[in-house]
Amino acid sequence: MTQDELKQAVAAAAVERLPRDGLIGVGTGSTANCFIDALAARAVRVRGAVASSEASAQRLRGHGITVVALDAVDTLPVYVDGADEIDSQLAMIKGGGGALTREKIVAAVAQRFVCIADESKLVERLGRFPLPIEIIPMARAHVERQMIKLGGEPRLRAGFVTDNGNIIVDVRGLDMSAPSALEGEINQIAGVVTNGLFARRRADVLLLGTAQGVRVIPSEAAEP
Numbered sequence: 001m002t003q004d005e006l007k008q009a010v011a012a013a014a015v016e017r018l019p020r021d022g023l024i025g026v027g028t029g030s031t032a033n034c035f036i037d038a039l040a041a042r043a044v045r046v047r048g049a050v051a052s053s054e055a056s057a058q059r060l061r062g063h064g065i066t067v068v069a070l071d072a073v074d075t076l077p078v079y080v081d082g083a084d085e086i087d088s089q090l091a092m093i094k095g096g097g098g099a100l101t102r103e104k105i106v107a108a109v110a111q112r113f114v115c116i117a118d119e120s121k122l123v124e125r126l127g128r129f130p131l132p133i134e135i136i137p138m139a140r141a142h143v144e145r146q147m148i149k150l151g152g153e154p155r156l157r158a159g160f161v162t163d164n165g166n167i168i169v170d171v172r173g174l175d176m177s178a179p180s181a182l183e184g185e186i187n188q189i190a191g192v193v194t195n196g197l198f199a200r201r202r203a204d205v206l207l208l209g210t211a212q213g214v215r216v217i218p219s220e221a222a223e224p
Helices: 003-016 030-041 054-062 100-109 137-149 179-187
Strands: 023-026 048-051 079-081 113-118 131-135 153-156 167-172 192-195 205-210 213-217
Touching (some): 003 030, 003 213, 023 030, 023 100, 048 054, 100 131, 137 167, 179 192
Parallel strands (some): 079 113
Antiparallel strands (some): 131 192
16 A cells, blocks of 8 residues: 555544544644545534644635634544654654644644554654754744754754744754653743644554554553
C-alpha cells in the first residue's frame, strides 16, 4: 500500500469510531485532510466540527460540514488528528503544518484524542522530526539562544506565518528522552506561544496504518 492509501485507511477507521450526531474536533495536515474527506464521503452524521486551522475549516465547509467555534462548546467527545512523529507511549511531535497551537488547544478540550498515522510516523524515540516552536516575532533571537543552550539547532521556517500571526522556528538535535519535562521547559521561555511536543496531553489511542491493516494502539482489548 502507498502512504496515501495507508492514510486513507486510518481516516476511514477513525470515521467509524465517531459518536453519532456529536461535535468533533478536527486536526490539520494531509492525514487530517483524508479524515475530512472520509467524513464527507461516508455521510456520517455529525452536528459540527471544531477546526484546528483555517485550512481545515475551509475544507470542512467545502464538504458542507458545519464549523463551530471552540468558544461555543465546553467539551468535545473526540479530537482526530495526525502526527509528525509518535512513540509507543503515544507522545507526539506535531506542527509540521504550522497549526500546533490551535491543535494543542482543541486537544486540551477533547475527552478523547484519536491519532491517525501511517506506520512511518511510529518511532522508538521522538526527535528525528524537528520540533516546531511557535514564537512571537520579537522574541525570535531570544528563543533561538535558549534553544542553543538546550543543545538544539534552531532554524526559522522561512516565509511562514501561523494563523495566529506568529513565526515558527524548527529545532533539531534536542534531547527528547523526557518529552513531558522538555515540553514544559520550552513553554516557560518568554516569547514562546507553545511547542510541538504533545507529551502532557498525549493521544488516547493510535490508529496506525500498516500493510497488514489498521493497528489499534493500545489494543482494543487493553482499552477501558
